[in-house]
Amino acid sequence: MQPLAGALTAVNDRGDGARERPARPRRPPGAAARLRAGAHAMVCAFALSLAAAPGTAQAAPGTGPSAFDAPGSVARVLDGDSVLLRVAGGGLRGVRIAGIDAPEKGQPYADASRRALLALLHEREVRVEVVKTDRFDRWVGRVFVENRDAGLAQLRAGLAWHFTRYDADLAPAVRRRYARAERQARLRAVGLWRDAAPQPPWEHRAKARATPGASGPAPGGAAAIR
DSSP states (O other): OOOHHHHHHHHHHHTTSOOOOOOOOOOOTTHHHHHHHHHHHHHHHHHHHHHHSTTSSOOOTTSSSSOEEEEEEEEEEEETTEEEEEETTSOEEEEEETTEEOOOTTSTTHHHHHHHHHHHHTTOEEEEEEEEEOTTSOEEEEEEETTEEHHHHHHHTTOSEEOGGGGGGSOHHHHHHHHHHHHHHHHHTOGGGGSSSOOOHHHHHHHHHHSTTOOOOOOHHHHHHO
16 A cells, blocks of 8 residues: 555646645744845845945045045146146145155256156146145145056156055055066166166155255155145
């Protein structure tokens, strides 16, 4: 004799085609509404977590590379790594180009560095990827003209150093690009790398500050605004 379950299955197979299905447990009143509310809460929590994830929301000024973009035109090139920006909407702002350090006034190649940046940026519409504001109230950021990176151009021409002390201002991929540009300029002996032992501008500034009665070179952006 067939077991009871097998008999029931056989009957259903030979009958009207309706196979017996296990009964679904009955939900208490209001359970469906609570399930829908729970699912909605999970979706909202997931959306909030995405909004807080790195790279999905615009960072506040000064919190890391590319904090905000500032369009404008270059009113004046101050030296090989700083300009005076005519900000869109009016006003002027000193800008220090992130990731590079150009020769200071009085150093070899200081004039050549400034002239190269002048040819690239003067009276041109630019976009500044502002990273932070420095102690001289200048914006620090990468400067682009028609998507050309002005800091990288200075490094490739051998008219600035890669300023590794402030590498935190640059994304890792940009740091590598800048380091490679300086290395290639050294190997080709272009610009200031024609000299056997060019003095880095940060050493020049430190020496100037250590000289009795000397205040050191004034920062280009801040000096021009005052």
